[in-house]
Amino acid sequence: DVKVTQSSRYLVKRTGEKVFLECVQDMDHENMFWYRQDPGLGLRLIYFSYDVKMKEKGDIPEGYSVSREKKERFSLILESASTNQTSMYLCASSLTRGLAGKETQYFGPGTRLLVL
Amino acid sequence: AQSVTQLDSHVSVSEGTPVLLRCNYSSSYSPSLFWYVQHPNKGLQLLLKYTSAATLVKGINGFEAEFKKSETSFHLTKPSAHMSDAAEYFCVVPRRSNYQLIWGAGTKLIIKP
Numbered sequence: 534d535v536k537v538t539q540s541s542r543y544l545v546k547r548t549g550e551k552v553f554l555e556c557v558q559d560m561d562h563e564n565m566f567w568y569r570q571d572p573g574l575g576l577r578l579i580y581f582s583y584d585v586k587m588k589e590k591g592d593i594p595e596g597y598s599v600s601r602e603k604k605e606r607f608s609l610i611l612e613s614a615s616t617n618q619t620s621m622y623l624c625a626s627s628l629t630r631g632l633a634g635k636e637t638q639y640f641g642p643g644t645r646l647l648v649l
Numbered sequence: 650a651q652s653v654t655q656l657d658s659h660v661s662v663s664e665g666t667p668v669l670l671r672c673n674y675s676s677s678y679s680p681s682l683f684w685y686v687q688h689p690n691k692g693l694q695l696l697l698k699y700t701s702a703a704t705l706v707k708g709i710n711g712f713e714a715e716f717k718k719s720e721t722s723f724h725l726t727k728p729s730a731h732m733s734d735a736a737e738y739f740c741v742v743p744r745r746s747n748y749q750l751i752w753g754a755g756t757k758l759i760i761k762p
Contacts (some may be wrong), residue, residue, distance in 0.1 A: 538691075550657060552708070565690075573658065573755075575739060575752035575753050575754045575755050576750075576752040577752070578749055578750070581749060589749075591749065615697070623692075623693065633741025633743075633749060633750070634681060634744065634749065634750060635681045635700060635743065637683075637695045637698065638693075638695075638750070640692045640693040640694070641692060642692045643692065648709055
């Protein structure tokens, strides 16, 4: 069975802290994604990776960075957390490089981050 | 530029009555189209997808959607709602330039007993 796991379900951080969110998939997928989900806005793509050490900016990359050192692991980093980064963060993966728009994406359970 | 519009932020139906969740897309080519569902406190999962085969697509849990190119619509339907259908539903279209996905704002489906 397909599985995407995220390191935390809930996280509370202070403004200015560096925050790490980790995502692991066990399906040997090429593509991994980080989204944030806010009410009334759907999902917005932060970063996308199609291979180890490769990344592309999504729609809202400001204030975030990512790391993909191994195929199965994709980390999202908030360099200096701010209150407007309070949100639900979702990680996803899909199988084939170059077909991200045609394939099913598999999602983790999400991390609800509160920045105080 | 591609875009997707879900016409209702909330839809409320009684159990046993039909469900209609509306989605319009804007695209200069025939896209793939997806519906995803997010149940409360659960992860997102694929409900169904259209990839230019049959225009009527069947998904999980009795849902189906019809691709209508002339109307640029991909509405989601179910003949008879069940309490377990209460969830948020997202219509999704690929962005042509780099194959990323564009997500609609979501429609919350409320089922009345």
